[in-house]
Amino acid sequence: MAWDFETEPEFQKKLDWIDEFLDTEVDPVTQLGVGYAGVKSKAYQKAIRPLQAKVKAQGLWACHLGPELGGQGYGQVKLALMNERLGRVGLAPVVFGCQAPDTGNAEIIAHYGTPEQKEKYLWPLLNNEITSGYSMTEPQGGSDPLGFTTSAVLDGNEWAINGEKWFTSGARNAEVLVVYAVTDPDHKDPYKRMSMFLVPRKTPGVEVVRYVGVGTERRGSEGYMRYTDVRVPYDALLGERGAAFAIGQTRLGGGRVHHAMRTVGQCKKALDLMCKRAVSRTTRTGRIADYQMVQEQIADSWIALEQFRLLVLQTAWRIDKYKDYRKVRKDIAAVKVAMPKVYHDIASAAMHLHGALGVSNEMPFTQMLLGSMVMGIADGPTEVHKVTVAKQVLRDYRPDNDLFPSYHLPKLREAAEDRYPDIAAELKAQWETHAESIDAL
């Protein structure tokens, strides 16, 4: 019977190496803020490249990929165990070659790209020589992709792209943008109206209106993009014409669960900080850890994290088992729904137990809380994913034909009595005797 929660000892050694490496080498570089510098900057070359070399030497580079793409082919469960560590440290995904949005973009280029597109973008992306952006969401709405208006019109052998997109993460340093545009507005299948394009960032007509920051960020990095008569050749199309929606689903499925794996790491970090504070901080009567209401917050946080982590790991296991994201849509949507709430609740308890220090900019909790809100919006809002879960759950149910449900107790009892008439008669006789004796009292 295969039902095992143990980590293989050999892989555990790698996880232990990751823990140590993150604390001693990656976290300090994260605190420097090197992440804002592009891959070609001196700071990046000096600080990040040597760390990436160490990861490669350990055989831990780009573990989300199979060996044919330079990854390790570990599968999603091992990736989940790695990602819950990488999630604790800002720059860790960059150092380990699995940073969004490049991971997802590389994945779709690997699946749908032409040999020329792979040559030009895939390998440089996988080697982190260049970075990319994913330009899907529009200022007028992102949850409903059928409402997108950015268009690509064929003019001879060129596409002319016009429209606005925003929240194109990483647009600042991106070499290439994956752009969603409507190519077939009258297609009878609304899901086949959009196509995906690979647009070099420096193409004339690609303009950044401004960089939008998240929360109180002073230096935003979410590109508000304007595409004005952007001309790209016919073969800038990624995949088939009209396939943007289908390709996007492949990409986002993996991305959502990888975010969840890293969120486990953030929640664990918040819980660790909370517990450390609880045993360190004292009031007149002793440690705050000894107050029952503090213990309640710690217990609730630990339980919520364990439940969430098991859901994430089970989802990862199912992805490995079925090797088809469509078969795990419910699980991925459920993980996506659970993620912002668990993250929010644990970060908020951790913040609260730190008192004034907790709400200050000297601890990471405000960022975590904002991060939890982002997790409820980015890659689709919670409501949309709840609908997916509910629809998938409901698929297993057929309507009752009777007025009363099939699990209606009188009906069940009647069926049981028909099936076991002797026992039913005996019980009835016993009950009548019992009722008579009660009446006689």
Ligand SMILES: Cc1cc2nc3c(=O)[nH]c(=O)nc-3n(C[C@H](O)[C@H](O)[C@H](O)COP(=O)(O)OP(=O)(O)OC[C@H]3O[C@@H](n4cnc5c(N)ncnc54)[C@H](O)[C@@H]3O)c2cc1C
């Ligand atoms: C930090 C960050 C990074 C991002 N990075 C990228 C990126 O790199 N590329 C990219 O293309 N996009 C990116 N996004 C955008 C993200 O995908 C969208 O924000 C998301 O799809 C929601 O779209 P919206 O913001 O337009 O919200 P809207 O569509 O305006 O929705 C607003 C609210 O309306 C409600 N709502 C909407 N639809 C439904 C429904 N069907 N049922 C019930 N309620 C509903 C929900 O409460 C929802 O939160 C990013 C967003 C953030 C916050």
